[in-house]
Amino acid sequence: MSAQKPKIEIVEVAPRDGFQAVKPFIPTERKIALIEELAATGVTRMEIGSFVSPKALPQMADILDILQAAKLPAGLRKVALVPNGKGLERALAAGITEISWVISVTESHNMSNVRRTVDDSFKDFAAAWGSMGAGKAKLRLGLSVCFDCPWEGRVPEASVERAVERVIAAAPDVEIGICDTTGRAAPDHVAHLFSKLVPRYQTDRVRLAYHGHDTYGLGVTNAIEAYRQGVTVIDGAASGLGGCPFAPGAAGNTATEDLVFAFEHMGVATGIDLGKLLVAADHVSTVAPEQCGGKLRIVPRKRALAGFGAATQGFAA
Numbered sequence: 001m002s003a004q005k006p007k008i009e010i011v012e013v014a015p016r017d018g019f020q021a022v023k024p025f026i027p028t029e030r031k032i033a034l035i036e037e038l039a040a041t042g043v044t045r046m047e048i049g050s051f052v053s054p055k056a057l058p059q060m061a062d063i064l065d066i067l068q069a070a071k072l073p074a075g076l077r078k079v080a081l082v083p084n085g086k087g088l089e090r091a092l093a094a095g096i097t098e099i100s101w102v103i104s105v106t107e108s109h110n111m112s113n114v115r116r117t118v119d120d121s122f123k124d125f126a127a128a129w130g131s132m133g134a135g136k137a138k139l140r141l142g143l144s145v146c147f148d149c150p151w152e153g154r155v156p157e158a159s160v161e162r163a164v165e166r167v168i169a170a171a172p173d174v175e176i177g178i179c180d181t182t183g184r185a186a187p188d189h190v191a192h193l194f195s196k197l198v199p200r201y202q203t204d205r206v207r208l209a210y211h212g213h214d215t216y217g218l219g220v221t222n223a224i225e226a227y228r229q230g231v232t233v234i235d236g237a238a239s240g241l242g243g244c245p246f247a248p249g250a251a252g253n254t255a256t257e258d259l260v261f262a263f264e265h266m267g268v269a270t271g272i273d274l275g276k277l278l279v280a281a282d283h284v285s286t287v288a289p290e291q292c293g294g295k296l297r298i299v300p301r302k303r304a305l306a307g308f309g310a311a312t313q314g315f316a317a
């Protein structure tokens with residue numbers, strides 16, 4: 001009898017974090033086709049898009065059309081990002097039951113991203129969530145720039161802890177996304193921060209998730225460090241597409257296919273079909289090839305798909 005493989009949930013965020021970084025408008029039909037293809041890889045949760053100001057992010061303006069037309073598996077958890085009460089209202093009206101709300105740990109990034117002080121953002125969040133969201137939807141509160149801020153440099157761990165406490169005070173049932181928005185976190189920093197956060201805050205009601213970018217090639221390593229500290233929800237973007245438009249110098253999220261390969265190779269099941277994901281990631285990359293990354297797509301496919309861990313097959317001819 002083989003031992004049960006440990007599990008991790010990889011959240012696909014290319015349709016939100018990836019597409020939002022692409023300037024030319026991606027036709028809605030194209031987005032829908034890519035989202036449907038990603039949904040068929042076995043992924044269980046996906047950020048479909050955002051209910052943000054169309055002036056701030058024109059690329060996300062067609063979220064309603066996407067939600068109406070995309071044919072997605074019944075079990076897929078469909079998540080939409082919102083930055084304010086208006087976004088929450090629009091998302092709930094559209095039938096969304098999983099919300100991803102963002103607040104930055106630093107003042108400078110929060111101002112760049114949502115044009116509010118951190119205090120105002122927390123007040124807006126507490127008021128909107130208290131009156132509209134609690135009980136109606138699941139919540140991920142993504143804390144941006146938990147490690148490094150383009151304007152303020154390295155972010156003190158105490159600032160992240162304070163932000164985590166404010167989130168829990170306003171929403172006791174929550175998944176908190178600890179985000180390396182710029183991709184500049186060092187692996188020891190990721191390990192150290194989670195070694196403090198996980199024992200202190202992770203409970204039946206509060207889960208921690210890791211959202212990393214791969215700007216400096218540390219995305220997979222950092223995700224593994226988070227996992228080793230007890231984090232079992234990790235974000236990725238197929239083909240590594242992306243780069244936050246409000247965080248200068250950031251590349252895309254860690255490529256989902258690289259994360260799937262790394263975790264499966266370590267015996268940590270993801271539930272995602274890597275072969276299907278690689279094909280989907282190739283298609284996603286066509287929307288902006290110059291904004292994509294990742295390693296696995298450039299490995300000859302036969303080698304990439306030669307199995308994992310002890311079950312690896314020979315692939316040389």
Ligand code: COA
Nearest residue numbers: 050051052053054056057083084086087102113114115246
């Ligand atoms: N959805 C749609 N429209 C919205 C909106 C939302 N969630 N929030 C605000 N708006 C509209 C307002 O109705 C107003 O429209 P009008 O000019 O036609 O009257 C306009 O946007 C400005 O509203 P205001 O409340 O003054 O917002 P702002 O200009 O200060 O912008 C945000 C604040 C948060 C709405 C905007 O910065 C934003 O959407 N940012 C996106 C952040 C993001 O997604 N970042 C990447 C992910 S981390």
Ligand code: ZN
Nearest residue numbers: 017181211244
């Ligand atoms: Zn991001």
